[in-house]
Amino acid sequence: MTSALSPSSGLPGTRPAAAAVGTAPEAADPSPSGTLRGITVEWPAVPDTQGLLEYLVRDDVLCWVRREGGLAGFGEVARFTASGPDRFQQAAAWWRGLQSGADIENQVGGPGTGPVAFGSFAFSYTSAHQSRLVVPEVLVGLDGDRAWLTYLTYDGDAHLSAATAEAALAAWVEEISVERSPDPADSLVPGQVSEQAYMDAVAAGVERIQAGHLSKLVVARDVVANLSTPIATAQVLRELAARYTDCWTYSVDGLIGSTPEMLIKVENNVARARVLAGTLDRSRTQNHAGESDTDYAQRVLAGSEKQRHEHQIAIDSLTRKLEPFTTAMTSHSEPFVLELPNVWHLASDVSAELAQDGGQPPSSLELAEAVHPTAAVCGTPTEVAGALIRELEQMDRGPYAGPVGWTDSVGNGEWGIALRGAVVESPQQVRLYAGCGVVDGSDPQAELAETWAKFRPMIEALGLRR
Numbered sequence: 001m002t003s004a005l006s007p008s009s010g011l012p013g014t015r016p017a018a019a020a021v022g023t024a025p026e027a028a029d030p031s032p033s034g035t036l037r038g039i040t041v042e043w044p045a046v047p048d049t050q051g052l053l054e055y056l057v058r059d060d061v062l063c064w065v066r067r068e069g070g071l072a073g074f075g076e077v078a079r080f081t082a083s084g085p086d087r088f089q090q091a092a093a094w095w096r097g098l099q100s101g102a103d104i105e106n107q108v109g110g111p112g113t114g115p116v117a118f119g120s121f122a123f124s125y126t127s128a129h130q131s132r133l134v135v136p137e138v139l140v141g142l143d144g145d146r147a148w149l150t151y152l153t154y155d156g157d158a159h160l161s162a163a164t165a166e167a168a169l170a171a172w173v174e175e176i177s178v179e180r181s182p183d184p185a186d187s188l189v190p191g192q193v194s195e196q197a198y199m200d201a202v203a204a205g206v207e208r209i210q211a212g213h214l215s216k217l218v219v220a221r222d223v224v225a226n227l228s229t230p231i232a233t234a235q236v237l238r239e240l241a242a243r244y245t246d247c248w249t250y251s252v253d254g255l256i257g258s259t260p261e262m263l264i265k266v267e268n269n270v271a272r273a274r275v276l277a278g279t280l281d282r283s284r285t286q287n288h289a290g291e292s293d294t295d296y297a298q299r300v301l302a303g304s305e306k307q308r309h310e311h312q313i314a315i316d317s318l319t320r321k322l323e324p325f326t327t328a329m330t331s332h333s334e335p336f337v338l339e340l341p342n343v344w345h346l347a348s349d350v351s352a353e354l355a356q357d358g359g360q361p362p363s364s365l366e367l368a369e370a371v372h373p374t375a376a377v378c379g380t381p382t383e384v385a386g387a388l389i390r391e392l393e394q395m396d397r398g399p400y401a402g403p404v405g406w407t408d409s410v411g412n413g414e415w416g417i418a419l420r421g422a423v424v425e426s427p428q429q430v431r432l433y434a435g436c437g438v439v440d441g442s443d444p445q446a447e448l449a450e451t452w453a454k455f456r457p458m459i460e461a462l463g464l465r466r
């Protein structure tokens with residue numbers, strides 16, 4: 001297990017582009033010097049037309065965006081990295097420590113105001129990948145008609161006001177990242193898990209399920225995009241956010257994507273989750289004459305014993321892990337069909353009142369740790385599935401299928417599951433990940449096809465073809 005801590009003095013606009021996820025963490029630094037100071041002010045200047053998408057202009061933007069709302073962060077005043085089984089607890093302790101000495105004037109209040117950390121956590125406690133929390137210097141937040149701007153600094157002489165916050169933001173967005181056009185020389189090549197290896201792993205998973213070792217397993221693979229010119233991350237994020245409006249578009253330090261699955265959201269003592277399991281590729285289902293798309297998806301997904309079984313396993317795993325933290329929990333009695341541009345999913349929304357243990361409800365980060373990994377991305381039982389994933393996939397998932405999102409200083413936050421995404425390993429190399437739930441009766445060829453449907457959002461946003 002390792003951990004590293006580093007601050008940055010962060011004059012507005014002076015930091016280089018954020019390191020890609022695949023690179024080594026910055027050298028450990030003892031602690032940020034001085035006091036973290038900050039201000040959150042109302043921000044009436046967010047444009048009506050595209051909302052937060054207007055701020056996805058730099059490749060190093062930190063973001064969490066859905067339907068024009070969410071958070072966009074610039075620069076960096078502090079970061080924490082860790083790996084191993086304690087990565088969540090270490091990150092939570094560091095985050096609490098950072099707050100305890102901070103001097104913040106929060107004129108707005110509510111989730112996402114005051115200091116915010118964006119984060120991404122490795123799927124596995126065995127992963128070499130560094131989980132991280134990154135605290136931006138400037139943050140723009142938009143939630144319905146509430147918009148705010150936060151400016152943080154370790155500079156004891158900095159004047160904190162709406163005007164200086166605005167100037168700090170202006171300095172960051174002055175320099176806009178270049179766009180790129182698709183190039184015929186761009187290519188998509190097999191990653192660590194070839195198509196054949198993937199199908200073999202699915203078949204082996206089905207055998208173990210039939211032998212009674214477990215009831216569900218999620219098997220994933222990767223493909224690599226080799227780009228002839230550097231990726232234009234901001235452009236990719238804007239495309240994802242504009243197209244996948246029901247998803248949460250994320251960007252944390254080179255981990256980018258648009259996830260349809262909410263692991264856990266905490267807002268004022270209420271926790272919510274969106275559980276997905278059960279998938280139908282929309283591109284393969286053109287001919288269902290006489291039946292509407294929705295009826296067709298409803299019949300094939302909700303009407304399928306196999307899909308419902310897989311879905312129920314995923315819900316049970318979440319509710320079982322969430323239950324100890326709650327006083328009441330509700331979920332749809334029937335899953336609904338979530339329509340995305342690439343696929344339909346069977347979906348269930350869960351919401352729960354959080355228990356106030358000694359006056360303090362659990363934070364979003366604590367809950368993310370408690371519920372990760374759900375059966376939607378690992379399997380059931382968790383330990384058996386986790387060990388089998390390591391044995392069969394033979395790849396380090398890194399941050400794929402781990403929690404990605406943000407937390408504020410009072411524990412509100414949103415942690416999605418890092419799906420339908422990619423890791424920018426270098427400006428011209430991007431690794432995409434996708435996986436499928438395997439149960440008794442799963443067909444390796446069909447699961448392979450489903451991974452292509454799940455790669456599609458990133459493939460298209462990168463301007464590639466299969």
Ligand SMILES: C=C(O[C@@H]1C=C(C(=O)O)C=C[C@H]1O)C(=O)O
Pocket residue numbers: 218220261276277278279345376377419420433434435436437438454
């Ligand atoms: C594992 C992924 O997706 C998960 C698996 C699903 C399934 O098998 O039906 C559906 C949604 C997600 O919970 C992925 O997108 O990589």
